[in-house]
Amino acid sequence: xxYTTAVVLVLSALLAACSAANEEIKTEAPPVxxxxxxxxxxxxARVYTYSERYFVPDAEIDAATNVEDPLQAIRVIQLKEGxxxxxxxxxxxxxxxxxxxxxxxxxxxxxxxxxYMLANASNAAFYRFYLxxxxxxxxxxxxxxxxxxxxxxxxxxxxxxxxxxxxxxxSFEEDSKPVRVTFTGSFRIQEVALENTMMxxx
Numbered sequence: 296x297x298y299t300t301a302v303v304l305v306l307s308a309l310l311a312a313c314s315a316a317n318e319e320i321k322t323e324a325p326p327v328x329x330x331x332x333x334x335x336x337x338x339x340a341r342v343y344t345y346s347e348r349y350f351v352p353d354a355e356i357d358a359a360t361n362v363e364d365p366l367q368a369i370r371v372i373q374l375k376e377g378x379x380x381x382x383x384x385x386x387x388x389x390x391x392x393x394x395x396x397x398x399x400x401x402x403x404x405x406x407x408x409x410x411y412m413l414a415n416a417s418n419a420a421f422y423r424f425y426l427x428x429x430x431x432x433x434x435x436x437x438x439x440x441x442x443x444x445x446x447x448x449x450x451x452x453x454x455x456x457x458x459x460x461x462x463x464x465x466s467f468e469e470d471s472k473p474v475r476v477t478f479t480g481s482f483r484i485q486e487v488a489l490e491n492t493m494m495x496x497x
Contacts, residue, residue: 343453344480348385348398349487350452355379356402356418372400372420374492379404379417382442382452383492384482393427399435399458399478406444406452413438413458421460423476431466433474453483 355377372383381402388395402418403411413419414437421435440458447453460476 341481341483343483345384345386345456345482346484347387348383348484349492350406350484351381351383351487351489351492353377353379354381354402354489356381356400356420359420370492371398371422374400374489376489380406382406382482382484384456384484390425393425396424396426397478398422399456399460401442401456403442406447408444408446408454410441410443413440413442421462421476421478423462429466429468431464431469433460433462433464433476435460435462435476437461447486450486451483452486453481455479455481 351374353376354374357373357375359373371385374381374383379402381400383398383400385399386395386397388397398421400418400420401413401416403416416438419435419438421433421438423433425431438458438460440456442454442456442458444452444454456478458478460478462474462476463471464474465471
């Protein structure tokens, strides 16, 4: 009996020793490294060189002298109903102390996307006014270069112009002389009905 008890005690001690020697190791997955999130900024809105004036369907450029209502002369480039379409671009700039006001009208049968040579345009008109102390203007007479129409969307016509205008100066103080003017840049111009280009008389 004593022997049995002694054996049981020895076995118990050995089991306890073995249990104490075994460490319980818990395995854990390594932490997942956080990936840097690349934030792509939205594309910047395109800035157009010209955004003033109008694109007029079913219209033609009229003679500058054909103005029944003197108020319409403020429009500079006169328009009338017609079978073509007219894009009129205007800009206001500074040349030193002199202010410049420019109007450029291009008449085409269609302004579908594509490239058009200005020499082949149905009609064109160009006026540049020098509004400083010495006032003068330039009248366009012939046109070189091209207009590229990119798209017509949401009531706006957009594209670019790369033009050279052969013109003549007009002034009360100086004799007229030939001059060449460049007119380049991108445009986004809103479509307007012909009647909405008219100056309203009270």
